[in-house]
Amino acid sequence: MPSSRKLFADSKKIIPSGVNSPVRYFEPYPFFTKKSKGSHIWDEDGNQYVDFCNGYGALLLGHRRKEIIQAVTKQLTQGTLYCTPTQLEIELSKLIIGNFPSIDKVRLVNTGGEATMTAIRLARGYTKKKKIIKFEGCYHGAHDTVLVKAGSGSAHNGISVSDGGLDEVSKNTLVVQYNNSEDLEKTIRQDKNIAGVIVEPILANMGLILPENNFLANIRKITRENNIPLIFDEVVTGFRVSPGGAQKHFGIKPDITTLGKALGNGFTIAAVGGRKEIMDLLSPEGKVYQASTFAGNPISVSAAIASLKTINKNKNNLYSKLEKYTLRFTRALDDMATDLKIPHQINSTASMFQIFFTSKPVVNYQTSKNADAKKFQKMFKILLKKGIFIAPSQFEVIFFSDAHTQKDLNKTLDAYQIALKSVKQ
Ligand SMILES: Cc1ncc(COP(=O)(O)O)c(C=O)c1O
Missing domain, CATH: 3.90.1150.10 (Aspartate Aminotransferase, domain 1)
Known part of the structure; x- marks a missing residue:
């Protein structure tokens, strides 16, 4: 070559x-x-x-894909970035909420990493607690809280905690074993400062690893009993495992969901959604800050609308x-x-x-x-x-x-x- x-x-x-x-x-x-x-x-x-x-x-x-290219081509003649709200964003949010009954409100972002970063900040803002529990090998993007014993490229390159990440951050990320709900339960019992639990409902960043023995139902039960928000990172599984993601497939309702990848079928878009009382904490009405110049840009949103309409139709x-x-x-x-x-x-x-x-x-x-x-x-x-x-x-x-x-x-x-x-x- x-x-x-x-x-x-x-x-x-x-x-x-x-x-x-x-x-x-x-x-x-x-x-x-x-x-x-x-x-x-x-x-x-x-x-x-x-x-x-x-x-x-x-x-x-x-x-x-024809439907998506057509939608984007049409939008290119109307404008690429307004940084004002658009009807398109309402249309897409309705489509997402229609497919994901656990989501009352949704905010559009650009990447999966941004979505998980916002989900975690929301969990901390909601509980006023500090620590996040993640599962060994799950990958949730390239930001400090989740780059601890992560899968994907960081496992491939043998990076357990990234250089340049602060100890003060990584020590507030507790890592437990995937497919081991007892490990989660024990960690929650020992620490009263848990703000949220984040998981890939199907682990797609250590090769493919399926949830076994009621793992997801158990972690839902444990988090609910302890009033800890459960975040399903469905950046891979959303729209791929079913139109309503892994949560529909397994019949489990998380408190917060992150979506990306198949949402835009190749265009840059992701989303974070969840229960109203949590999502309403986002700024400007709430005090949890999240923002982006390109969030909800009409090109990516048009692609995502076409993508979800095509998925739902077929x-x-x-x-x-x-x-x-x-x-x-x-x-x-x-x-x-x-x-x-x-x-x-x-x-x-x-x-x-x-x-x-x-x-x-x-x-x-x-x-x-x-x-x-x-x-x-x-x-x-x-x-x-x-x-x-x-x-x-x-x-x-x-x-x-x-x-x-x-x-x-x-x-x-x-x-x-x-x-x-x-x-x-
Ligand atoms: C499960 C999961 N969450 C989050 C991310 C991060 O998404 P992005 O690369 O769009 O930031 C990925 C990326 O592969 C992922 O697989």
């Missing part, structure tokens, strides 16, 4: 590590993308890849199709790895999955870390050579989109077959 190699050399001179987000880097250099459409992206050397990174889950409906087929694809694909992959006698685990749900090279079930941070990440990297490189792009880390997830076809899946399975054979050696 001569063009990508040269572009990376240029990039490294002026962009730290040559990338604008750490997980984008992989050895020896990442490919540079020129364009995308449907289920594919093309690099600067003209190579075509079936895309399973899918904007780290954002592109539920695929690249350049929901009867969309989710069953994606689930069928995932199931068919992961069964075939499981058979291949079993035939090759490769110790492995595949965790999957809805339109997501990940394979781990380990003989032990992957149920939390530690069991994910114990899987053979070197084998994963070897597999990643072969898949890439065969024209299949998955996220370049064991701690990410393979995402299907509505644009994937059976032909894409067949090509991908053939590539996995070759990759697995080489992992075995």
Whole structure:
């Protein structure tokens, strides 16, 4: 890939590590993308890849989805940024609230990290307490309170607490084990200064880890009994697991929800919503401050309206199709790895999955870390050579989109077959 190699050399001179987000880097250099459409992206050397990174889950409906491009193109003729309220924001908020019954009021922000930062500030403002409990391996964005034993790129790069983060902040973040509600209960019993509990209802940042044994129902019960706001970080799962996210799928109502990624299907938008009495604490009426120049900008909002309308219109087929694809694909992959006698685990749900090279079930941070990440990297490189792009880390997830076809899946399975054979050696 001569063009990508040269572009990376240029990039490294002026962009730290040559990338604008750490997980984008992989050895020896990442490919540079020129364009995308449907289920594919093309690099600067003209190579075509079936895309399973899918904007780290954002592109539920695929690249350049017609309905979204049309809505954005129309809005471009009207204006890109007003910094005044618009009718569009009301329309989008109604759509979000319609899909998420736990949300009475919602504020639009730009990124998932901004949404979780605001959710946490709201929990602290509401309870007038200090400490936040998070679960080991959950990733909630790149801000100090949550960058403690986080998954995704920070686990991939071995960063437990980021340099530059204040001890005074991280010591107010308590970390408990995912899928272990007793650990949460014990921590809450021992500390009366808990402002909130934040969780990914399905952990999609240590590979994929599913909630087990009533974990979510238990943490809902414990937080409710102790009057502690429960924050569901649905930045990945919102609109992906179901039109009403993981909370609809599992039938659990959090106090605050964060959304992002699939909300805008590739456009920059996120949201934080929840119970009225909590959301009303936001400034200017309340004293919890949150603000952004670009929040609710009409381009992203138009994209999100089109995205949610398309999801809601197609929901009867969309989710069953994606689930069928995932199931068919992961069964075939499981058979291949079993035939090759490769110790492995595949965790999957809805339109997501990940394979781990380990003989032990992957149920939390530690069991994910114990899987053979070197084998994963070897597999990643072969898949890439065969024209299949998955996220370049064991701690990410393979995402299907509505644009994937059976032909894409067949090509991908053939590539996995070759990759697995080489992992075995
Ligand atoms: C569950 C979860 N929450 C929050 C975030 C942060 O979102 P953003 O990268 O848009 O700030 C991510 C990003 O991957 C995420 O997976």
